[in-house]
Amino acid sequence: MAVSEDPRVALGRRLFFDTRLSGDGSLSCASCHEPRKRFSDGRAVAVGRGQGRLKRNTPALLNLEARGPYFWDGRAATLEEQALLPLTDPQEMARDLASLERELAVDPEYAARFQEAFGALGVTRDTLASALAAFERTLVSTGSRYDRYLEGDRSALTAEEVRGLGIFTGKGECTTCHGGPLLTDNGFHNIGVAGDDPGRFEAEPTPRATFKTPSLREVARTAPYFHDGSAATLEDVIEHYARGGEPLAKGARDIHPLHLSASEKRELAAFLRSLDGVEAGLPLTNLSGAEP
Known part of the structure; x- marks a missing residue:
């Protein structure tokens, strides 16, 4: 089944696989949430920045709608909040959101995609989170x-x-x-x-x-x-x-x-x-x- 053409979903999908969302450019969301592994990673515990072992297993990103709060400890109340926390965690993707916003805003393709998806709001941490969450909501296991x-x-x-x-x-x-x-x-x-x-x-x-x-x-x-x-x-x-x-x-x-x-x-x-x-x-x- 093809991914929805909703511009927020399409943007979130692109962001999900983009290693620029990590501080050193080595990790994307898909590095730990691999599609072929049902959006998990098959490891006992996740691997973060610099191949450092984290302390918890990577949850599968399937059927997330109405599944909050998120993470093993429930520290994120919404999918939007969940989407950003790994980006800024120093042990995971270690990305500064302000610099990421600036980088995406001057990228012609991303600027156009954010404009299509969010209009005058453009590239902000809130629209970034909204796009990632929109994509994650399409990841459904059924049947x-x-x-x-x-x-x-x-x-x-x-x-x-x-x-x-x-x-x-x-x-x-x-x-x-x-x-x-x-x-x-x-x-x-x-x-x-x-x-x-x-x-x-x-x-x-x-x-x-x-x-x-x-x-x-x-x-x-x-x-x-x-x-x-x-x-x-x-x-x-x-x-x-x-x-x-x-x-x-x-x-x-x-x-x-x-x-x-x-x-x-x-x-x-x-x-x-x-x-x-x-x-x-x-x-x-x-x-x-x-x-x-």
Whole structure:
């Protein structure tokens, strides 16, 4: 499916792949949010400026509308705010926005695109954020086999996957946090992952070690898992939940041991793999440059 011709979306798309958005010209948004990896990067934790390792896993940028607040700690209330924070973070893209505004304003093509998209407002940090967010809103995964099953196609899931769905909604208690159309409650929970990361507490005074519930759409294609990327596979995730988290995890956790059998774990993993969908809004080919 072709990207919308809305000028704000087209501008945001170009910006997303442009390495000029980083201070040293080495990184674009797509450096960590790769289209072929469902707009994640496949690493345990993200890599920022100078190939420095960051402390958290890169979230997939899919189905972001109405998913706020954003980031693992929820520090961005809107997509527009989310779009700018990595640009200015000294460990990520380390870009000075004032200099970026000036650079884009004197670029004839960008000046024309901002004029088309925003009129007299031109190039500002607000219009930059608006364009990036407009593009991000087009990145949607839909049409999974699970969706077809819910729509009445009982052949869409195998018998094993149907049993896994029963565990997902029943004994596994997965829908406590992963319910609704996007399979997330958009909340913050302590799921017993070991480490010193304070999570949501960094953004506002809440219990330590709580993190944003990710959507499970495309979950089989967006490994590794958890805020620190410590679970390499879906099977690792299920084992983690089955035992109620890590013994050395800090804070009051929101999960407990599930006592799943080996067959139940296999069935649950099979169901989770049915959540892969079809990405709308962006082709997954010819994405090597700023203007695919």
